[in-house]
Structure formats: C-alpha cells, structure tokens
Amino acid sequence: MLLLFCCIWAKTTAAVTLWPSMTVPFVVDPVIEDVSDRIISLDNALAHLSRVTCLSFIQRTTEKNFIIFSELSDNVPCWDVLSMKGGEQMVNVGGNCLEPVKLPATVTRIFSDCDLQKVQYLYPCPGILPVRPSNCTSIFNRVNNVAASVVPCDVEDPDACPYPTYRNNTLPVGSACSSACDYSGRLLPLLRSFNARLGVSDHFYTTDTVTDATMTAGGYLEEDPVGYLGMEGPSNSHCTCLRPLFRLFHPVINNHFYTSNETERAGAEALGYQFERIEGYCAAEPACGAYMPLSRFFSPLASDHLYTTAVEEVTVLKSILSGYGFERVECYLWQYESANRACETLLH
Numbered sequence: 001m002l003l004l005f006c007c008i009w010a011k012t013t014a015a016v017t018l019w020p021s022m023t024v025p026f027v028v029d030p031v032i033e034d035v036s037d038r039i040i041s042l043d044n045a046l047a048h049l050s051r052v053t054c055l056s057f058i059q060r061t062t063e064k065n066f067i068i069f070s071e072l073s074d075n076v077p078c079w080d081v082l083s084m085k086g087g088e089q090m091v092n093v094g095g096n097c098l099e100p101v102k103l104p105a106t107v108t109r110i111f112s113d114c115d116l117q118k119v120q121y122l123y124p125c126p127g128i129l130p131v132r133p134s135n136c137t138s139i140f141n142r143v144n145n146v147a148a149s150v151v152p153c154d155v156e157d158p159d160a161c162p163y164p165t166y167r168n169n170t171l172p173v174g175s176a177c178s179s180a181c182d183y184s185g186r187l188l189p190l191l192r193s194f195n196a197r198l199g200v201s202d203h204f205y206t207t208d209t210v211t212d213a214t215m216t217a218g219g220y221l222e223e224d225p226v227g228y229l230g231m232e233g234p235s236n237s238h239c240t241c242l243r244p245l246f247r248l249f250h251p252v253i254n255n256h257f258y259t260s261n262e263t264e265r266a267g268a269e270a271l272g273y274q275f276e277r278i279e280g281y282c283a284a285e286p287a288c289g290a291y292m293p294l295s296r297f298f299s300p301l302a303s304d305h306l307y308t309t310a311v312e313e314v315t316v317l318k319s320i321l322s323g324y325g326f327e328r329v330e331c332y333l334w335q336y337e338s339a340n341r342a343c344e345t346l347l348h
C-alpha cells in the first residue's frame with residue numbers, strides 16, 4: 001500500500017506548479033461579489049481552508065499570477081485552486097461548486113477531510129502525522145460537485161483515498177485516571193460557533209443545543225464541534241481525573257472564556273468575568289477514552305479565546321502570524337459519542 005501511495009503522489013506533484021510561499025492571490029468576479037449569499041459562502045469557504053491548512057488566500061494587488069473566482073459552466077471542474085497555471089486563472093465556484101449561504105445560517109464545513117489532506121500534501125504544514133481517512137469525498141476538481149458521493153476507504157482502490165489525513169491518534173501509555181478507555185457517563189458534543197463581526201470577534205462553545213441555536217440566530221456562524229464532554233463529573237467510578245469546564249463571559253470586551261481550573265476561574269471573576277455555567281466534564285490527562293487535547297489560544301488584539309482539538313488548526317495557529325498565542329492544553333475531550341471507541345479504533 002505504501003508503495004502505491006508513493007507513486008500516486010509522485011505523479012500528482014510532477015503535474016502541478018505550486019503557488020509560491022503557499023499564497024494564492026485572488027480577485028472575485030462581480031458575478032459572485034455582487035450577490036450577498038454567494039460572497040458569504042465564498043468567504044466562509046476561504047476562511048475554512050485558511051483555518052485548517054497552511055495555504056492562504058490574499059486579495060491580489062499587483063501579482064502577475066492570480067485566480068479569479070467566478071461562475072463558469074457546469075462542466076468546468078470546481079475549486080481548481082491548488083496549482084498555479086500562470087497569468088489570470090478562472091476558477092469555478094458557481095452554484096455547482098458552492099451552495100449560496102444566507103446569514104444568519106448554519107454554515108457547515110465546506111471541504112472534506114480528503115480535500116484538506118490534499119492541500120496538506122501539496123502545501124505541508126510542519127509536524128503533522130498522516131493517518132488514512134475512513135471515507136473520502138472531495139470537491140476539488142469535481143464536475144457537478146453537488147452529487148459527489150462518499151467513497152469508503154476500505155476498498156482496495158488507492159485512488160479512492162489517495163491522501164493521508166492529519167490527526168494524531170497515537171494513544172499515550174499510562175494513566176493516573178484509573179481507566180484508559182472507560183467512562184460510563186453520557187457524552188454530548190461541545191458545539192462551536194464564531195462571531196467575526198468587528199468589535200465582537202468571539203468564539204463560543206456549548207453543549208446546550210438551545211443556546212447554540214440562539215447564538216447562531218444572533219450572528220454566530222456554526223463551526224465544527226470540537227469533541228465530546230462528559231455529563232457526569234468526578235463521581236464517575238471509571239474515571240477519577242475529570243474536571244468541570246467552566247464557561248465565563250466578559251460583557252465589556254465581549255469574550256467567552258473557558259477554564260477547567262478553579263483558581264483561574266476565581267481570578268477571571270475578579271477581573272469582571274461572569275460565571276455562566278459548567279458545560280460538562282473533561283479529563284485532566286489523556287484517559288477514560290478522552291484522548292483529544294483541547295488546545296487553548298488567546299488573541300489580545302481581538303480579546304478572544306479560541307479552543308480547538310483539530311491538529312491542523314493548532315499547527316496553523318502556531319505556525320503563522322495568526323494573532324493567537326498558544327496558552328496551554330486545557331484538558332482532554334472524547335472524540336466519539338461512545339467513550340471506548342477511540343481505543344477500539346486505535347488498537348485494531
């Protein structure tokens with residue numbers, strides 16, 4: 001299998017000219033720019049790519065080679081942005097390639113794991129481990145993407161899933177939490193949304209679907225959930241290292257802040273943060289089936305705390321001038337709704 005991978009990749013890289021400095025200058029055709037639903041969905045798609053890959057998109061100034069996002073005919077492949085063709089390069093992001101989005105709305109992720117793997121393969125962020133995805137769909141270079149189907153990667157067809165994914169699923173050994181894989185409490189997804197409005201710039205996280213819906217109705221864009229939190233705390237017999245994840249809010253600087261540390265919570269309250277609620281419980285160490293580190297970042301300029309479990313996003317935030325500084329791993333979250341699934345997946 002490795003051999004097959006090597007040759008497909010070699011073929012792919014030989015065929016493309018990469019964008020210098022992993023940077024794509026672009027302009028937007030008025031056909032897209034002038035329709036608000038379309039420009040919102042294009043902005044959202046570019047934000048998604050920039051957030052989880054090291055490829056960046058900048059408004060063209062004087063660059064000779066650049067792309068023009070436009071609506072082209074149905075048989076022109078979608079999102080043909082990964083190679084530089086030279087000069088003006090028309091790229092199809094029309095109705096077949098990208099659904100228009102109205103605000104406020106639930107914006108789902110635009111690019112699949114396969115797409116992100118492909119970007120990472122051509123424009124590698126440093127220090128990311130390759131893992132094979134379980135399913136593959138791609139919107140890059142597909143014609144009539146809307147109908148693109150899921151290809152399971154267990155088929156013996158290397159073309160189905162030609163690129164590695166980038167999650168670090170190595171199980172750490174040893175645990176002071178009493179169980180490596182078990183937790184008997186209920187798990188709920190920690191939902192994530194973001195308000196990018198100037199002067200707000202706030203990441204919001206909750207396990208409460210009603211509050212999440214209220215935030216998205218009020219202008220927060222739904223993003224990928226970051227993982228699962230436990231609903232039962234330190235009394236859980238399988239897992240003895242659980243901590244509450246406190247949600248606090250500072251109304252003046254418009255910042256939601258989350259911590260699993262009591263002392264820090266008290267310190268924040270002294271600075272004007274108001275305690276809102278416990279969102280759930282996470283593990284102090286990787287154990288109990290909770291193996292995803294929740295990395296915490298802060299942007300002083302935007303007064304915004306950002307929390308993520310996505311290895312790609314952590315790498316991008318750390319490796320470019322994102323404005324966000326890494327603070328620490330807050331605690332560990334579950335990757336699946338069933339606590340021991342991480343162990344089953346990894347140990348097979």
Ligand SMILES: *[C@@H]1O[C@H](CO)[C@@H](O)[C@H](O)[C@H]1NC(C)=O
Pocket residue numbers: 127128129168169170171172
């Ligand atoms: C992956 O996880 C293992 C165990 O936690 C760690 O030792 C290793 O450094 C990680 N690799 C990367 C690239 O993050």
Ligand SMILES: *[C@@H]1O[C@H](CO)[C@@H](O)[C@H](O)[C@H]1NC(C)=O
Pocket residue numbers: 134135150152
């Ligand atoms: C892969 O796709 C199939 C078919 O859509 C689906 O049934 C399965 O749950 C997917 N597997 C994963 C791990 O997402």
Ligand SMILES: *[C@@H]1O[C@H](CO)[C@@H](O)[C@H](O)[C@H]1NC(C)=O
Pocket residue numbers: 261262263264
């Ligand atoms: C909580 O934060 C305080 C102050 O930052 C620190 O001294 C303490 O070690 C932390 N406790 C834990 C359990 O991490």
